[in-house]
Amino acid sequence: MRHQNSARLAWFSGAVKNRFAVFVGVLALAALTISAAAAADTLATLRGNAINQEASAPAMAKEINTDLRTVRNYPEQPPTITHQTRGYAINLQANKCLSCHSRRAVERSQAPMVSVTHFMDRDGQVLSSVTPRRYFCDQCHVPQLDAKPLVANDFIDADALIMAKGN
Numbered sequence: 001m002r003h004q005n006s007a008r009l010a011w012f013s014g015a016v017k018n019r020f021a022v023f024v025g026v027l028a029l030a031a032l033t034i035s036a037a038a039a040a041d042t043l044a045t046l047r048g049n050a051i052n053q054e055a056s057a058p059a060m061a062k063e064i065n066t067d068l069r070t071v072r073n074y075p076e077q078p079p080t081i082t083h084q085t086r087g088y089a090i091n092l093q094a095n096k097c098l099s100c101h102s103r104r105a106v107e108r109s110q111a112p113m114v115s116v117t118h119f120m121d122r123d124g125q126v127l128s129s130v131t132p133r134r135y136f137c138d139q140c141h142v143p144q145l146d147a148k149p150l151v152a153n154d155f156i157d158a159d160a161l162i163m164a165k166g167n
Helices: 002-039 158-166
Strands: none
Touching: none
């Protein structure tokens, strides 16, 4: 019995030693990484200043307010909002978007109607009003800002990609 207990203890202590050695190795690697980053002259960030300095907030970019529809970049992309939405109430009691984009309001407002997909519940049943899971418009639809990109973008539109493959 004593032999079994001592064998178990030896195995357990060996496993603990192995795990402890791995832990120490990870800590050493982290320390090396941190010291290498600290030794570097500059770090690649979007902050524009040292990490220990408080940066002043950049000026807010203006919303694009052209009321012109923009081209979608891929199928099923939610359309972007082409007008200002500041002050729009979208909560459980009211949805300002539907005052122009609902079925009843589009004739008067000449705004595009909410997609039929917004009237379907999760089981595919068509409802007479916008389904609650599609009620909060700003979850998917976003206004566009007149701002320069923070990082380079080499995105290619789906149609341009298809045309390039065809040639």
